[in-house]
Amino acid sequence: MATIVDVATLAGVSTSTVSHVLNETRHVEPETRARVLSAMKSVGYRRDALARSLRRARTDSIGLVVSDAGEPAFADMVHGVEEAAARRGLSLLLANSAEDPARERTAVEALLDRRVDGLILARAAGSGAGLLARIRQEKKPLVLLDRMADLDVDQVGVDNEWAMTALVDHLTGKGHERILLVAGDLRVSSLKERYDGFLAAMEARGLATPTSTVCEGTSTTEGTFEKVGKLLRTALQRPSAVLASSTLLGAGALRAIQQAGFKIPETMAFATFDGFAYSDLFTPQITTVRQPAFQLGEEAVGLLMGRIENPSGPTRVLRLESSIEFRRSTE
Amino acid sequence: MATIVDVATLAGVSTSTVSHVLNETRHVEPETRARVLSAMKSVGYRRDALARSLRRARTDSIGLVVSDAGEPAFADMVHGVEEAAARRGLSLLLANSAEDPARERTAVEALLDRRVDGLILARAAGSGAGLLARIRQEKKPLVLLDRMADLDVDQVGVDNEWAMTALVDHLTGKGHERILLVAGDLRVSSLKERYDGFLAAMEARGLATPTSTVCEGTSTTEGTFEKVGKLLRTALQRPSAVLASSTLLGAGALRAIQQAGFKIPETMAFATFDGFAYSDLFTPQITTVRQPAFQLGEEAVGLLMGRIENPSGPTRVLRLESSIEFRRSTE
């Protein structure tokens, strides 16, 4: 591997000059410059980003830790982050916590060790406040993605309560009064917000919300299938509509509905957050709250760069708009 | 940020000793060791991975460039690579070429600059041989993922020809003789292999394959929709079955079939590679060739580590088995 010294020697100049040619950071005589450039070419010079970073105390890289790389929404967010990072010439270090706080911690430590310029985190379900304190203590710029926190931290997510309210409006408008919410793990802030939105919206419409109309705590498709199935079989007053707070929960609920013998939308209405890909091609046609996952990722990078450039600026919290795709499942 | 010097000073030892405690690389008196450890704790020491890498000429990081982060199959591969890398304590640098050879090149250069220990590449459609030559010239360990090449390079993909043959067998067994293959961009090796498999299988069964039964060259859902629609409307001898070589192509073809007024499977059989998530929950129930995308990613990391540890070992080429999920769409 050729180094800057090789180039300097071959060109008959100092390493300073080579460095300045490389970075265009001070004037160099055209002729000298040309000599340096041709020396670089002839030795196949490639600047070592590591050495450069060490000296500059800046790596031009950012770290992203997502909680569930398997979910399509997260895959889209990763994609958005990658895109936005590449546009700015930043490298992206990716890690997946798989909803495990211990793995999340390990991943964050590894990223801090690598001196990323900043961190984007979609936190694991059971993630404590300690990790964020740690990052703050290192004074490392941080942005929370999708999973927000009631803390003084830059973050970007979606308008979960608004979307849930709109969904409940839609269903109650169709005459539904008993709605089953498949809420999932309420330690996840986005799921909690959807849950809160549901309770508030139902209450605002004067509709009682007995416990039997919320299925919470599941976090796998299989577990959700079982729990929803049980609810559908035993609920004294059977719901006329089911609402799922994520794709994974929706898949479990859908299977349970089908297996219990209901027909969508004839005997059971159904809607879900996030939803399924290419859903317009398939039956049942499902009403879906679509979050702008890709943009979420892009905005996270924007917030992070803002924080890196201005460490003491005011905290920024972004809520992007979801859109609701109304389809036959809630007719 | 505390450095190794701070720790050494506080503990009253040399930096050598601190380093050796850190890496457990030579014996240190228990008492000294304890002093060092407590000094680390009290200054909040965190080893700088950059400085370490610079010295060791090894970064414990690998780079992954995928061609289409939007496709679910690639998302799964990324997930598999991440998982396998994390298990080995490697950091993952991720980039997306979006099927653009120029972006691919930029991404690879950035990764080489960062001195990743090795590179995993799912190459862009129009990627030339120059890039691989470049990587080889840098003597950087390399593994090709999914998109294979007839070159002396470690690589892992799936048994595309076998799967296509099995699919054709299945359809001809049902009496289909005119099959439309939606083949996509044949510069992509996996698509080319599926295409070759199709031609060979049809020929082996004595079934003519006039041009009209292959739709090639499209690489968007929209474009595929249009082209397949046109074929279905104008084909002199209309196909009785449609086969798509990827999810994206399948989505376009499916839309075209539906819009042309065919019913699956009554008036048109249909099957696709890669397919749609949770497809068992939706109608039409589509026969799908499922590739083990996650494992593909894991195996790629395995091959890469093998190459890093043994740069002069023999080339390894892996073909993982796909599985075919037979469903109603080809009944």
Place this chain on the structure above:
DNA sequence: CTGAAAGCGCTTACAG
């Protein structure tokens, strides 16, 4: 069992 010192490949004041 431990330390002094060189060196990884850069950048950047400082000096001329």
Place this chain on the structure above:
DNA sequence: CTGAAAGCGCTTACAG
């Protein structure tokens, strides 16, 4: 307009 030299934070022969 250019160069000599210090220093970023580590690791690792070498010496004792």
